Amino acid sequence: MKPVVKCLLVLNSILITVLGAGLTLVGVIIKFYTELIDGYLTPIIKLLSAGGGTGADIWTLYNMNSIALLAFGVAVIISGFFGCYVAACPKKQTVTAYMVIMTVMIMLQITSAAFILTMKVENEIKDTLKINLVNMYYGDEAKDEYSSAWNYAMVEFSCCGAESAGDFKLAINWDHEKTGDNGTYTVTVPVTCCKLPGKYPGFGEPNNENCTVNPTTENSYYQQGLSLAILVAVSMEMKRKRNKIKQALVDESQD
16 A cells, blocks of 8 residues: 555544544433423423423433434444554555445445435424423413423513414413403413513513414414424524533643
8 A cells, every 4th residue: 555545544534533423422412411391391391302292202302313323423433543554554455344344434435425314303293282382382371381381482582383373273271261350251362472572470560461462473473383492492402512621622622
């Protein structure tokens, strides 16, 4: 093997090793440092963990992906070290074995990417949440764990229902009839779907008092569902945890 080829092989192996280390780190962060189960959202997160009656265990899929990243990252690291060995001992058998390993790794990467791209995680979350809202939501004044989780989530993430405000038309336990100064009237969405001045639970009065009867994009979030908001929240939490770990590593290296 020519010296130039050896150098290129070593450089390629080093890059592969670094890539493997990066994938392993991402897998560790996802597996061990994403902690969204907290406070009012706990019932909904537990609901997703149990599949919510749809058979779709969202967080098992989530953990499976993290384990897959860990395993794939370690395998890439090993292949990187093996590439360095091949460069040092360029026998026909080792070169052939290295080519086979790299081909398998590329095929696994393509297969994994295709699997992730075809996973309809948002739809599964949406279906699970919608079933829960229809059967377990009792209104913006209710104190049970699921109603509180829904109201908190809608105020916190500026959304309305699992998919949109239309979900509340199917809510079997929510009383749409309200009584005011002018008698009884029917509301379309709970007040927690409205644009509010404060945070849950002391969110105050809506900016527009007609938002529960006639929600629009100006006075409410009636077109925005919680399913996508939860995915965004998970991504933000992952980013926050990743940055925290990076900062801890920087601080440790400076000590």
